[in-house]
Amino acid sequence: MLKISELAGRIGLSAHTIRFYEKHGLIEASERSESGYRLYNAADVNRAEFVKTARNIGFSLEDIAQLLSIRLDRSSHSCQEVTDITRNKLHEVNRKMAELEAMQKVLSRLLDNCDGGLENATHCSILEVLDNGGLATTGRVN
Amino acid sequence: MLKISELAGRIGLSAHTIRFYEKHGLIEASERSESGYRLYNAADVNRAEFVKTARNIGFSLEDIAQLLSIRLDRSSHSCQEVTDITRNKLHEVNRKMAELEAMQKVLSRLLDNCDGGLENATHCSILEVLDNGGLATTGRVN
DNA sequence: GTTGACCTTAGAGTTGTCTCTAAGCTTATA
DNA sequence: TATAAGCTTAGAGACAACTCTAAGGTCAAC
Structure with a gap:
């Protein structure tokens, strides 16, 4: 113990x-x-x-609570219940990955277009993009 | 107004x-x-x-607060300050993506090894993996 | 028999980004 | 003039998953 x-x-x-x-x-x-x-x-x-x-x-704590209740009495739950939880989690992960990928692309492009030097930020291309509502449609990364 | x-x-x-x-x-x-x-x-x-x-x-609200203070007085800030904020954000995104990718791989593999049928969960391979501390080292996806 | 590490509980605080509520004042429309 | 829509404020609530605190009881070692 x-x-x-x-x-x-x-x-x-x-x-x-x-x-x-x-x-x-x-x-x-x-x-x-x-x-x-x-x-x-x-x-x-x-x-x-x-x-x-x-x-x-x-898995979230809530997911785990469900998995535990299945584990506690496996014979009265189906295998499908477990795969459903797992599949939902995978979908959630996929959604978040897609969001992050979009952010990644935008951030990379912002950095590509800006030399980031020590000169002052009067003509900083990143600030300009932010001021103009985002990356231009023309040439936008999909 | x-x-x-x-x-x-x-x-x-x-x-x-x-x-x-x-x-x-x-x-x-x-x-x-x-x-x-x-x-x-x-x-x-x-x-x-x-x-x-x-x-x-x-960008987080805190990032934005910093960007705004630069925007407010561009000439007394360097372009580098802006790229630093952007680069940090990109790194953060990259870190999260890596975490999510790891989760994605594990979840996919769990689903691959389990047929998820309506039979009961007595021999559910996902529960077994969870019970055994995770995916076996042999054949692990890197 | 004292020190210090470990245990108990209920409950508050943290982080980030909202989201909503209550109670009351203002403005526009019919 | 009555009603509804919109505005104000301070502050509470939501979410997830911890993280910590206070105030105290227990245990092992020296």
Whole structure:
């Protein structure tokens, strides 16, 4: 049976975060010592590691809560429920990537068109673009 | 002179957001009507449009505050200050993209290895991966 | 028996960007 | 003149995922 900071050290989270996860139903200590200390058994540790792994992959705490409830009773959930959660996450990641790619292109083009020298910013091409509502349509990167 | 909701309609922000930006020093109304209504002149509108354009590109409000202070007195700032802000933003975007790409790869691989059928989740390969600490080292996508 | 590390709780604070509410004043329209 | 739309302010609430604090109890070592 591990105490909270032992579990924390083992899975690489702070004790604070573990309590926070507990409050949100993700991690639990199946026992308490006489003095009220949380005590984690092997199953608790596995569950905590599951949470950490899912978090590392990028699942939200809410996603993880759903995954845990499936994990808790695998036979009454379908495999599809798991892939749905995973696919939704992938779509979300794809959406964010597309946004970031757009930003990346614009920022790169702003930098390409500006030498960034030590002269003053009176004719700075980046400020001009910002003043003119963005990159011109002509020659815009798609 | 535009009132707040006229400005809002013009640049595509809510009046709420414009007041919020004002509180953070990004947008200002150089005049008030007798009754206290904000009144925006052409320069105010240009400034607000600058803010909106920069926000669309993805600059944070803090970035924009810096860009605005340069814009306000271009001759006492160097072009380099502007490119520095832009370059930092690009680096930040690149970092986030790398994170998202890693997530994308893992999620795709999880989905590849799981048929996601309606059968129950007893042998769900995704749950297994999560239970085993992540994708195996052998064959890991770099 | 004292020090210091560790544990407990409830709850507040952080970050960034809004978004909304309440309570009341102003302006335009019918 | 009545009504509705629009404006004002200060301040609260939302979101995610922590992060920290205060005030105190517990435990191991010396």
